[in-house]
Amino acid sequence: MKSNDRRVFLKAGTTLGAAIFAAPAMGIVPTQSSAIATGNGKVTNLKHRTLGSGKHSLEVSALGLGCMGMSYHRSFVPDRKSMIALLRKAVEMGVTLFDTAEVYGPFINEELVGEALAPVRKDVLICSKFGFNIQNGQMAGLNSRPDHIRSVVEQSLKRLKTDHIDLLYQHRVDPQVPVEEVAGTVKNLIGEGKVRNFGLSEANMENIRKAHAVQPVTALQSEYSLMWRKPDEDVLQVCEELGIGFVPYSPLCRGYLSGFINERTKFIAENDNRATLPRYTPDAIKANWVMIDVLTEFGNHRGFTAAQVALAFLLAQKPWIVPIPGTTKQAHLQENLWSANIEFTADELKEITEKISKITVVGERYTGQAAQQVRN
C-alpha cells in the first residue's frame, strides 16, 4: 500500500470504526479492516482476498464481477452504454477482479470490458481465457495449441485495450495438447510481459499438478455453488496443498440461487445455455426449490437475501475462494458484494451445511460435449 493510500485507509478506518458500534449484533459485520483504499484513491468497504501464492499471488476484491452475461448466454443483451456504466460503477464500489473470455459473444464481451475499464486500467485486474476454436461466430471445439494461444492473446489484448492480461486461464483442458505444453506457452507469454498470471478452468487434480510444476497456477476457475459442490471432494484439496486460489464460476447457479428463476421463466435459446441445461427445466426448478427455501428461511431471520447467503456460504469455505457472480444490474451487484460482510458463526455454518447437505439436486449441470469438456 502506498503511503498516500495508507492515509486514505486510516481515515476510512476511523469512519467505519464508528459504524461498528452502530452495527447490529449479528449479521453484517463492518470491521476496520474492511476499509480498503483502492488505487484510484477511493475508499470502499469491500474486503480483499489473495489468489495464489508467492510471486504469482494476486490481491483481489473478495468477490469479482463475471462479465459474460452482459453480452452472452443470459437471454437478453442489455444496452451497451448501461453495461459500461455498470462496469465503471463496480470499480467505484471496490471490485478489482473482472472476468471475461474470448468466446463470450464471441469477442464482444472482451470489447465491452476493454472499453469500460480502459480509463481505470491501472486500478483493476482483467482476466480472460483461451482454449476454443471459433468458426462463424460459434465455438468449434477445443484448441490449446501454442500457436493458437499466442494468436488469441494478441487479439484479446487488442479487444481489451491493454498491453497485458492479469490472469489468463485455459478455458478447458485440451486432450490433444499436454497441459505442460500449455503452461510452458503461458510461461513464455508471462516472460514477454503480455500475461501476468496463469489460471486453469475445470481442470482435474492431475492436470492442475502437471501445469503447476511448469508455471505456478494462480487460480482454478470452476463451477462451484450450493447446487454443485463436487470441487469439495478433490480440486479444492489440491488448491489448498499447492497454494492455488479458487474462483467459483456460476456461484449463484446461473441465477437460480437468487430465487428469481421459477418454472415460468423463459430462457431465450439463441442466447442462453440454460435453455438446454437439464437443471433449468421446469421440473428440475420445482424439484430443487427446497434449496431456495433453506436459503430464504436462513436469510429471513438475519436480513439477508437468498443470493447473499449462497455467496457468503462459498466465501466461508476458504479464505482463498473468490466468487465471480455475474449481473447486469447495479442493485444485484450491491447485494452480491454485501455478502463479503456476512460472517456466519460456527453454529450457523453447521446448521446451513447440514440442511443443504440433505438435499439431492435434480438435473445435470451440463450435457453432451459440454459435459465431456469439464473436470479433465
Ligand SMILES: NC(=O)c1ccc[n+]([C@@H]2O[C@H](COP(=O)([O-])OP(=O)(O)OC[C@H]3O[C@@H](n4cnc5c(N)ncnc54)[C@H](OP(=O)(O)O)[C@@H]3O)[C@@H](O)[C@H]2O)c1
Ligand atoms: N470458466 C467457465 O467455464 C465459466 C462458465 C460460466 C461462467 N463463467 C464466468 O462466471 C461468471 C458468472 O457466472 P454465470 O453468469 O454463469 O452465473 P451466476 O453468476 O451464478 O448467475 C448470474 C445470473 O444471476 C442473476 N443474478 C445475479 N445476482 C443476482 C441477485 N442478487 N438477485 C437476482 N439475480 C441475480 C443475473 O441476472 P441479472 O443480470 O438480472 O442480475 C444472471 O442472470 C460469468 O460472468 C463468467 O465470467 C465462467
